[in-house]
Amino acid sequence: MFKISSTLFLHFIHKRSLNTISTSTLPLPSVSTIEFLTNSCGLSSGSPTSAGRKLQFDEKHIHQYEAIIGFLKSHGFDNSQIAKLVSKQPSILQSKVPNNLKPKFEFLQEVGFVGPLLPKLILSNPGILLRSLDSRLKPSFFILKEMLGEKGNSIKNSCDLSTESPSSAGGKLRIDEKNIQQYEAIIGFFKSHGFENSQIAKLVSRQPSILLSTVSTNLKPKFEFLQEIGIVGPLLPKVIASNPGILLRSLDSHLKPTFRFLKEILKSDEKVTATFCRCTWLLTSNSKGALRSNIDILVSEGVPSRNIAKMTEMHPRTITRNVDRMIDAVKTVKELGVEPKDGMFVYAVSTVASMSGSNWKKKINIMKSLGWSEKDIATAFKRFPLYLTCSEEKMKDVADFCFNTAKFDTRTLISYPVLFKCSxxxxxxxxxxxxxxxxxxxxxxxxxxxxxxxxxxxxxxxxxxxxxxxxxxxxxxxxxxxxxxxxxxxx
Structure with missing residues (x-):
């Protein structure tokens, strides 16, 4: 069930002045009700309502007052809480239980304000009961729900946010009710660019500090840049949701330089954009750090520029790897007999770089368990390096089919290692x-x-x-x- 903190919810709904209804002055027949309203609630024929008008007891409405008090008691309010509620907002006694109070109580319970939390919420702001359910309470709730996500049972669980959590510098974002309008502006901006509620929730959950952004000077220029390079329509929310860090990087000192650096390699805007969509983390990688260093390593080994471009386009994550891993991958591939000028070299490097040292050894041992020698493994690797990216189960299933069903010999499978990638x-x-x-x-x-x-x-x-x-x-x-x-x- 989705729940929202009472403080944040109250801030959303507390925006309109209250209207109350005056009634004529007549004596009340119920002594106990009169005593409760006058002695406990502090009301009299001269008590002002919150709107500055007078609430005057009307004999015709005594049953209505009693029904309201009874309704509140049936929902866990004790006498002191009812007295406090009526004292703070006397015009509540003008409400109708079936048409006004009951639907609002049911809504509040549905969204998670149950048990002792219900009286506590209403007492903290009795105006809740005077707001329109359809035009105020529900819209306020769903604005928050859209912003904070549909999963979890609290703000913290929904988007890992809390009114008490540390600031974004400490890993979380403190929700400040003073900034609600800013949050609404950001949510509205995302929606205007095609973001769905679930995408906004995912975005805020993964990167809460986005709510601290300024639309005009931060988000808008970055969205315009992404659209200019071809990330448009449904692709825009998809790319940003997959890597929210894009919106936290500097446009001029990070995003644009990274784009220009990759364009030097790929030669066209279209290819750069396609590569970004294939690996959104590429856009937030430092073009002066790992990206350039990894490309320099390949260049120094004599890898043709067209092959580097091919690897960047097809396996972009490879050039974002730790530099030491790239160095080790290049060394391993060369030891297996694949030459840098060979077209398969970049695919071989991508394969080795995608695995930890222990995982690489595990794959080699799997092939040995199938009866392959190191020479067999290397021969197949030269032909199709990606066969070693298959899972252990997949390798064994394909080997079983080839050897036991199709009756292939080992030499055939070594000659066609791409079969390991077939279902x-x-x-x-x-x-x-x-x-x-x-x-x-x-x-x-x-x-x-x-x-x-x-x-x-x-x-x-x-x-x-x-x-x-x-x-x-x-x-x-x-x-x-x-x-x-x-x-x-x-x-």
Whole structure:
């Protein structure tokens, strides 16, 4: 259930003057009610209401007063609290229980103000009961809900914010009710740029200090810059939500220099923008730090600029790695026999740099457990480095299929390590069934079965399925898994 602190909620709703209704002066027939209102609540025929007008007891309304008092008691108010409430806001006695008080109490309970918290909230600001439920209370609540998120059961749990938490310098942001209008302006600005409530909540949760920003001098110029370089429409909220730090970096000394640095490598605005979208952390990386140092390392090794650009575009996170990790990755790749001028060198570096030393050793040991030698591992790595990024389970599943189902020898898998990236259930097994049937019907001329697994979907279907439907009408069903192949493996 979503809850909001009473202090913050009260600040939102306390903005309008109160209107009260005067009644005529007649004696009250209920002595106990008269005594309670006069002695405990301090009211009389001459008591001023908060609007400066007089609340005068009316004999016709005595049952209404008693109903209101009874209603408050049924919701946990004791006599002293009721007295305090009526003393502070006498016009509450003019309310209607079914049409006014009951709906508001139900709403407050629904949003989390239950038990002793309900009387406490209302006593701290009796004006809550005089505000319109639909035009004041609910809108105020949902403004806060949009800002602070829909998950959790408190401000702290929703966005890791609190009225008592330390300032942003200490890791959290103190919500200051004096700045509510600023918060609303920021939320409105985000919404005007296509942010959904959930995205705003995520943004504030991850980077609360964004609420300290100024729209005109901080957020607006950065949004305009991002839009100028092509991050527009739904892409804009997506990029910022994935890396809120973008809005905390200096536009002139960080964001723009980083963009210009990457443009030197990629040569076009479009490629830089596409790369940012692929790795939003790139935009907040220091172009004078790790980015430049890592690029310099590759240049010093003789890696062609076009290959560096390719790596930056396809695996941008690699150039944001710790410099020491980049140095170690380059060393490892060279030891495995991949030359810097080789087109696979940058992919090999990206693969090694993406893993810790212990994880790298674990992958090597997995391949050895499958019967591969270090030379086999290195040979496959030169052909397709990314095969070592597969999980242990994936490696073993593919090896099991290749060796036990398709009956490949080790040399075949070493020659086609890209098979490790293929799905056994969605690609390898369905295609194998088709090829098995074609083999039995003497319709398969290509004996290099492994290469057929790597063909594009359209090419495979046209050349190995559609082409043979006349001879094998149910071949498409076999491919889709609707009909089991009755032939045994002869591959």
């Amino acid at each position: 056994v259930d969605k690609r390898l097994q369905p295609r194998y069934k088709v090829l098995e049937v074609l083999k039995v019907k003497n319709l398969l001329k290509n004996r290099k079965i492994a290469s057929i697994f790597l063909k594009g979907e359209k090419t495979f279907v046209e050349k190995y399925v559609v082409k043979h439907l006349a001879e094998i009408p149910n071949l498409m069903d076999i491919y889709r898994g609707n009909v089991a192949s009755e032939t045994k493996s002869v591959l």
